[in-house]
Amino acid sequence: MKTLALSDHLAWRCEFSGDSIPDAINSGPTNRQAPQDFQSTSGRVVAKPKYGPGSLFAVPLNGGGYGVGLVARMSSKGILLGYFFAQRWAQVPMLSDVKNLSPNDSVLIGRFSYLGLKQGQWEVLGPMAGWVPEEWPMPVFARTEPITGRSIQVHYDDSDPSRRLGEEAVPGGDNEGKPEDGLMGAGYVENVLTGLLAQP
Numbered sequence: 001m002k003t004l005a006l007s008d009h010l011a012w013r014c015e016f017s018g019d020s021i022p023d024a025i026n027s028g029p030t031n032r033q034a035p036q037d038f039q040s041t042s043g044r045v046v047a048k049p050k051y052g053p054g055s056l057f058a059v060p061l062n063g064g065g066y067g068v069g070l071v072a073r074m075s076s077k078g079i080l081l082g083y084f085f086a087q088r089w090a091q092v093p094m095l096s097d098v099k100n101l102s103p104n105d106s107v108l109i110g111r112f113s114y115l116g117l118k119q120g121q122w123e124v125l126g127p128m129a130g131w132v133p134e135e136w137p138m139p140v141f142a143r144t145e146p147i148t149g150r151s152i153q154v155h156y157d158d159s160d161p162s163r164r165l166g167e168e169a170v171p172g173g174d175n176e177g178k179p180e181d182g183l184m185g186a187g188y189v190e191n192v193l194t195g196l197l198a199q200p
Contacts, residue, residue, distance in 0.1 A: 050124070052071065052074060052127075053072060053073060053074055053133060054071065054127050054128050054131035054133075055071045055124055055125075055126065055128070056068060056069070056098055056124075056125040056127070056128055057069055057117060057125055058089070058122060058123045059084065059116070059189060059190060059193055060121065060190060061088065061190060061194045061197060062191065065088050065089060066091070066092055066093070067084060067085065067087075067193040067197055068084070068085050068087065068089070068093060068101070069082045069083065069085070069122075069189075070082060070084075070085075070101070070128065071117075072133070072137075072138075073138060073158070073160070074161070075160045075161050075162035076162075078113060078115075079114070079161050080111065080113075080114055081109075081110070081111055081112075081161040082108075082110060082111075082189075083106040083109050083136060084107060084108040084109070084110075085098075085101055085105045085106055085107065086106070086107045086196075087105075087197075092123055092125075093125065098125065098128075099128065099129060101128070102135075103135065103136055107193075107196045108189075108193065108196065109179045110179050110180070110182070111161045111162075111182070111184065112185070112186070112189055113183065113184065113186055115186050116186030116189070116190075121186060137158070138156055139179055140154070140155060140178055141153070141154040141155075141156070141178060141181035142154070142175035142178035142179070142180060143180060143182075144175070150169050151169065151170050151172045151174065151175045152167050152169055152170070152175075153167060153174070153178070154166075154167045154181045155167065155168075
């Protein structure tokens with residue numbers, strides 16, 4: 001499985017604009033009325049999206065086209081774990097087009113903000129049939145300390161991508177192939193996928 005290793009830690013950024021990371025994933029009451037419809041990036045007016053672990057969604061790419069991601073874990077703090085896949089689509093794919101994706105098809109795995117889904121910029125395709133959480137695990141993440149150059153592995157709760165359990169220093173080679181630790185904003189995911197899925 002090919003995963004992206006990113007060394008520029010300043011590029012990882014949260015895009016929690018506006019509210020202070022509202023607990024909108026929960027079903028509790030809020031002081032604002034959510035719109036019943038919204039204009040999706042594909043131009044279709046669709047119902048307010050509902051998503052959860054196992055949901056597939058389309059990510060708009062810069063200059064046109066779409067990538068596809070899957071929600072593997074979700075926290076009440078607006079932080080999700082996602083698997084993002086290698087294929088580029090000219091139009092938003094149908095759920096039936098992406099039903100056979102597997103973890104081995106991913107090019108990017110990481111924790112990301114829910115805003116692209118919450119605001120309707122990323123269109124929810126629907127649940128993956130027969131999705132099994134254990135087949136889409138929470139990975140061990142890696143980072144390199146910029147001053148000391150030490151290699152660090154970071155562990156998160158398997159059921160809560162917002163809860164860091166701890167970290168440990170490891171030999172440099174042990175981090176090879178592991179996803180980079182950090183929290184990706186929606187725009188950052190779009191930029192990275194655009195580069196990874198660039199047409200030759």
